[in-house]
Amino acid sequence: MKILRNQFPAWHWITFSLVIVLTGCVTKKQVEQIVDQSNAEIIAGQFEGGPDAEEKILNFIERNPDLTAVNQRLLVRLGVLYMADSKPNHALAAFEEAGQIGDISQLGERDRMLVELRGPLVWRQTLGDPISDANLQAAPGYHAQLRQYLDDHNDLNDQLKAMVLDTEISVAPLLPTGFDDEQDTEQVRELRDTLQASMTDYTAFWGEQQHRETVQFLRGGSTESCVTDSSQVSFRNLDPSTLPDLRLLRFAGSVYCNVEALLEQHQKLMTAYRFQDQQSNQLGGQEQALLRKPLNTPDWMNCVQEADKTDFTCSAS
Amino acid sequence: MPIAPGTIEIGISLARVTIQAGQRLDRIFAENKVVTAPLAWPIAPKIQSPTKVQLKRALEDVVAGEEARRDAGELPQLAETQLEAIRNAITEQSFDRLRNLVHDFAPETITFDVQSGDAASVYLEALEESGHIKNMDTARQIVYFLAPGTDNRQQSTPWQVGTVLLAAVADLALSTQETLIKDARQKRIVAGILERLATLELLEASDGRRLLSQIVGATLNGVVDARVHVDPENPWLSGLLNALADARATQPTDRQGEYMLGLLRGDGYRQLVAEILEQGSEHLSANNQKAYQTALADFLKSATQIVEASASDSAKVFFEKHWPDLVRAGFGATHSHGPQLLEGTEPVLGIVLLTAFKELQDAPGREFLNSEMLEAIAEGSIATIAENPELIEGNWLRVIFRSYASVIAETGIREAFSNQALTRFTRELARRIARSPVLLASSSEAATELMRCILLSVSDLSQPTAELVAEAALLAALDTATAYPEVLLVTDGTPDTGYASAVAALSRELARIVKTHGLTALTAAGIASGSIRIIASSPRLFIRDNSGLAAEILNVVAQIAQDDPSKLITEAGLQTITNSVLRAMAIRGQSLLDASASKNEMISLLAEVIREGLKLADQELGHSVDISAIPKVIGRLVDSWLRGQLLAIDSTNASFVDQFRAIAAQIAPED
Numbered sequence: 010m011k012i013l014r015n016q017f018p019a020w021h022w023i024t025f026s027l028v029i030v031l032t033g034c035v036t037k038k039q040v041e042q043i044v045d046q047s048n049a050e051i052i053a054g055q056f057e058g059g060p061d062a063e064e065k066i067l068n069f070i071e072r073n074p075d076l077t078a079v080n081q082r083l084l085v086r087l088g089v090l091y092m093a094d095s096k097p098n099h100a101l102a103a104f105e106e107a108g109q110i111g112d113i114s115q116l117g118e119r120d121r122m123l124v125e126l127r128g129p130l131v132w133r134q135t136l137g138d139p140i141s142d143a144n145l146q147a148a149p150g151y152h153a154q155l156r157q158y159l160d161d162h163n164d165l166n167d168q169l170k171a172m173v174l175d176t177e178i179s180v181a182p183l184l185p186t187g188f189d190d191e192q193d194t195e196q197v198r199e200l201r202d203t204l205q206a207s208m209t210d211y212t213a214f215w216g217e218q219q220h221r222e223t224v225q226f227l228r229g230g231s232t233e234s235c236v237t238d239s240s241q242v243s244f245r246n247l248d249p250s251t252l253p254d255l256r257l258l259r260f261a262g263s264v265y266c267n268v269e270a271l272l273e274q275h276q277k278l279m280t281a282y283r284f285q286d287q288q289s290n291q292l293g294g295q296e297q298a299l300l301r302k303p304l305n306t307p308d309w310m311n312c313v314q315e316a317d318k319t320d321f322t323c324s325a326s
Numbered sequence: 327m328p329i330a331p332g333t334i335e336i337g338i339s340l341a342r343v344t345i346q347a348g349q350r351l352d353r354i355f356a357e358n359k360v361v362t363a364p365l366a367w368p369i370a371p372k373i374q375s376p377t378k379v380q381l382k383r384a385l386e387d388v389v390a391g392e393e394a395r396r397d398a399g400e401l402p403q404l405a406e407t408q409l410e411a412i413r414n415a416i417t418e419q420s421f422d423r424l425r426n427l428v429h430d431f432a433p434e435t436i437t438f439d440v441q442s443g444d445a446a447s448v449y450l451e452a453l454e455e456s457g458h459i460k461n462m463d464t465a466r467q468i469v470y471f472l473a474p475g476t477d478n479r480q481q482s483t484p485w486q487v488g489t490v491l492l493a494a495v496a497d498l499a500l501s502t503q504e505t506l507i508k509d510a511r512q513k514r515i516v517a518g519i520l521e522r523l524a525t526l527e528l529l530e531a532s533d534g535r536r537l538l539s540q541i542v543g544a545t546l547n548g549v550v551d552a553r554v555h556v557d558p559e560n561p562w563l564s565g566l567l568n569a570l571a572d573a574r575a576t577q578p579t580d581r582q583g584e585y586m587l588g589l590l591r592g593d594g595y596r597q598l599v600a601e602i603l604e605q606g607s608e609h610l611s612a613n614n615q616k617a618y619q620t621a622l623a624d625f626l627k628s629a630t631q632i633v634e635a636s637a638s639d640s641a642k643v644f645f646e647k648h649w650p651d652l653v654r655a656g657f658g659a660t661h662s663h664g665p666q667l668l669e670g671t672e673p674v675l676g677i678v679l680l681t682a683f684k685e686l687q688d689a690p691g692r693e694f695l696n697s698e699m700l701e702a703i704a705e706g707s708i709a710t711i712a713e714n715p716e717l718i719e720g721n722w723l724r725v726i727f728r729s730y731a732s733v734i735a736e737t738g739i740r741e742a743f744s745n746q747a748l749t750r751f752t753r754e755l756a757r758r759i760a761r762s763p764v765l766l767a768s769s770s771e772a773a774t775e776l777m778r779c780i781l782l783s784v785s786d787l788s789q790p791t792a793e794l795v796a797e798a799a800l801l802a803a804l805d806t807a808t809a810y811p812e813v814l815l816v817t818d819g820t821p822d823t824g825y826a827s828a829v830a831a832l833s834r835e836l837a838r839i840v841k842t843h844g845l846t847a848l849t850a851a852g853i854a855s856g857s858i859r860i861i862a863s864s865p866r867l868f869i870r871d872n873s874g875l876a877a878e879i880l881n882v883v884a885q886i887a888q889d890d891p892s893k894l895i896t897e898a899g900l901q902t903i904t905n906s907v908l909r910a911m912a913i914r915g916q917s918l919l920d921a922s923a924s925k926n927e928m929i930s931l932l933a934e935v936i937r938e939g940l941k942l943a944d945q946e947l948g949h950s951v952d953i954s955a956i957p958k959v960i961g962r963l964v965d966s967w968l969r970g971q972l973l974a975i976d977s978t979n980a981s982f983v984d985q986f987r988a989i990a991a992q993i994a995p996e997d
Contacts (some may be wrong), residue, residue, distance in 0.1 A: 036352045036353050036355075036356040037352050037353075037355040037356040037359060039356070040356040040359045040360050041359055043360075044359060044360060044363040047366070048363075048364070048365065048366040048471065049366075051365075051366035051367070051368055052366045052368075052466075052470055054368060054369070076353060076356070076357070078357050078361070078479070079353075079356055079357050079360050082360040082361060083360060085365075086360075086365060089365060089366070089367065089368070092368060093366075093368035114478060115478060115479050116478060117361055117474045117475055117476060117477050117478055117479075118474070118475025118476040118477075118478065119365065119472050119473065119474050119475045120365075120474070121478065122475075133370055134368060134370050136370070136371075136373065137371070137373075139375075139422075139425060140373060140375045140421070140425075141421065141422055142420055142421045142422050145378070145421055165475075166473070166475045166476070168472060168473055168475075169472065169475055172367070172472065176370075179370070179372065182374075183375075185377055186375055186376075186377045186378060186421075187377075187378055187421060188377065188378065188379065189378050189379060189382070189419040190379060190382065190419070191419065227449055230449075230452060235372070235445070236445040236448050236449065237445065237448070238448060239448050239451055239452065241448070242448050242449060242451075242452040243452055243455075243456070244452050244453055244455075244456035244458060245455075245456050252453075252458055253449075253453075255465055255468040255469050256468055256469075256473065258446055258449060258450070258468075258469045259369075259445070259446035259469050259470065262445045262446055262449050263372075263445055266372070266445075270372070270374065273374075274374075274377065277376065277377045277380055278377045278379055278380075281377065281379040281380045281382075281383045282379050
């Protein structure tokens with residue numbers, strides 16, 4: 010709370026004290042308002058002057074310090090509000106506080122994941138343009154953390170798993186982005202293995218029958234894999250019996266785009282990279298040629314590299 | 327694995343203590359809200375960037391080009407310091423520096439791309455545009471919110487049972503919350519629900535707890551509605567819960583929750599529970615409970631199979647909305663018609679419920695049937711089958727259900743009459759058909775047609791006139807058709823609309839009189855009842871040849887009574903005159919028409935007889951008649967005219983006066 014208090018202007022506390030005096034105990038109603046308002050603000054993504062729900066959450070926690078279970082979850086919500094408001098330090102502080110004021114094992118599946126993965130999630134969500142050295146140096150660690158989390162939580166529900174995989178696959182292209190010529194062939198192979206593992210896990214999840222139908226439904230209605238405007242999408246002629254699973258739509262809709270992005274970024278590196286340690290590592294040209302090849306994709310995706318370019322176009326097989 | 331009764335008992339005690347703690351309840355609900363609430367997740371931008379090695383190569387090309395220019399003696403394009411900075415950056419391999427230098431010296435070689443578009447919103451809009459998404463707000467919530475996932479709070483099974491109950495009572499009135507768990511009778515009902523429908527697996531999933539709390543809540547709401555009848559051992563409520571459990575068990579494991587939620591959608595379930603408690607505790611023997619449960623479970627299972635086989639959603643929507651109405655009807659019919667509905671390997675009850683569902687799930691106009699109407703139709707039909715079991719073999723049920731639905735589907739009828747009135751009419755129609763074998767079989771369609779004609783005939787009149795007259799006419803017409811079933815048939819056995827037309831015309835005229843003359847509903851009902859019976863007694867005159875004749879006669883009588891300056895005709899008198907005149911016409915009017923008098927001439931002469939009769943009555947008041955006898959005297963005068971006994975129709979004519987006095991002398995004054 011210390012960090013949070015420092016971010017909270019003094020006049021807010023005066024207002025808050027008055028609120029305590031003037032209102033009775035309407036805990037459930039207050040929590041409902043906070044939930045609704047915070048969700049609306051996160052979706053709208055407009056925080057001129059800061060999110061209003063932030064003040065309500067801080068007020069509530071101050072007035073109800075004994076409601077640990079409620080406060081833990083409100084702090085998680087506050088963390089997401091700050092993420093959406095591009096305040097990574099505030100977000101990290103809120104998530105940390107959520108993990109400290111109570112037993113983290115009592116948090117629900119989603120909220121515990123947000124607290125435990127706060128580092129990579131906050132970092133990814135607030136990752137902006139331009140990419141910096143600091144971003145590139147942090148990327149391998151966060152990427153590994155995301156992979157480890159998925160390894161340790163096989164039973165994560167599909168929506169949360171899709172979210173973590175989406176974060177991982179979107180971080181993965183930063184690994185070849187930061188790779189430099191000083192790294193040797195062995196490291197090139199390690200990088201390829203890491204990227205391939207991400208690609209394999211990601212496409213294995215979306216390749217499961219029920220998920221693949223959603224992914225292919227969306228791709229089937231799109232002229233582009235990285236959809237950005239309505240002219241690229243039409244579902245007029247599609248079979249209504251193959252409707253997408255809406256819980257996963259936001260993640261399923263970018264599967265082809267993410268695969269293309271990773272393929273392309275790896276290919277950008279390998280097209281420009283010069284092997285400098287062929288003799289010392291006793292690697293033959295054949296193995297280096299293999300390392301330059303595009304990452305493997307599953308049979309249900311047909312990914313084709315454009316001639317003389319590093320771009321890929323993927324479609325349903 | 328089912329939950330042990332002891333565990334449920336501890337859970338209920340926990341819930342009771344928690345509720346009694348007052349403020350704690352509010353806090354538990356607050357915690358439950360924030361634990362189960364979905365959380366919006368912001369959109370992250372997608373970033374595409376050149377790799378560090380690409381940047382390095384681009385700058386190496388810049389350096390090589392510059393060096394080549396200088397070696398060729400050309401003018402340098404870069405200052406020495408710039409060239410040095412580029413060389414240093416290539417060596418240092420700092421991404422920031424490389425990127426900035428490429429931006430400055432080779433911007434065309436590398437593109438940076440940041441996509442902030444929200445692909446999910448584009449997909450959603452396209453799905454909505456193509457008709458795949460109906461409710462965009464709900465869809466957006468599902469897409470953009472992360473569900474809470476598994477609830478990991480350290481909770482023992484009793485605690486979970488307690489939270490299920492707390493969530494269930496949250497929607498009940500505050501005053502009933504404590505009673506609900508403290509009251510031993512209601513507590514046992516709660517335990518019964520949980521024993522049958524809760525499993526440990528279901529409790530461990532947060533979705534499962536929500537489902538259970540909805541089942542408990544929906545059932546308890548019904549219990550509260552019928553609190554004076556609550557009997558924890560009520561076998562009929564047990565039968566309902568067991569049937570639900572049996573029907574759920576037929577579904578694949580992963581769909582059982584969704585199936586139960588579907589069954590509990592709508593208010594019908596609550597009403598069903600209340601009626602089962604009320605009627606089951608007072609009127610029904612416990613002996614038939616098992617058969618009731620079997621019939622109910624069979625109906626639910628068979629209907630579910632039909633829903634699953636259906637290509638459209640309409641069957642599912644109809645089933646989820648109306649199964650409690652059909653079951654309530656079955657329960658009501660069992661109460662009224664005894665246990666024979668439940669006997670045998672294929673109980674009639676289950677067959678009729680399933681037939682009702684099959685026929686109504688796609689019947690045109692079904693969407694306009696509300697719960698009460700549906701219950702009325704189904705109950706009437708079950709009762710009919712109970713009395714006439716052979717009807718189950720034919721297509722009678724199909725005809726009756728579809729006919730009802732089509733009547734309610736008439737826009738004019740729905741706009742003119744309230745739902746309550748239509749439900750009342752439907753119930754009366756169903757009851758009378760059920761009680762009257764003569765209205766069955768080929769006549770049942772004609773009976774619904776009769777209802778349609780009557781309702782439509784008065785539908786453009788204002789309320790409550792239209793409703794009063796329609797109800798009176800409908801009841802009279804149905805009762806009359808029971809007594810004279812041939813009015814609904816013609817000789818070849820096909821339904822005839824003549825009776826319906828005649829009754830509809832009469833209803834319309836009656837409604838007009840009620841409105842313009844201020845006639846009371848009671849009198850209108852009396853006129854309708856008497857007139858319609860007379861219409862049926864002379865079908866050739868009033869139905870086949872002149873279906874508007876009775877209405878015209880009513881119009882004439884009412885108008886003359888209204889215009890009479892002495893106001894000798896009371897409301898009751900109007901009813902007497904109308905019935906007397908119609909009866910006389912029924913007996914002898916056909917002879918007059920056959921003797922080549924046109925209908926208009928006949929009506930004109932009739933009006934003259936009544937008008938002159940009233941003039942004379944005014945003069946004779948206190949001499950030969952009192953006011954109560956006047957309507958009967960006028961009726962007999964009309965009869966004399968039809969017999970050809972009036973030599974003149976003139977109140978100043980001596981023979982007319984003599985005839986009047988002779989009739990008056992035969993009629994004793996009323997007490």
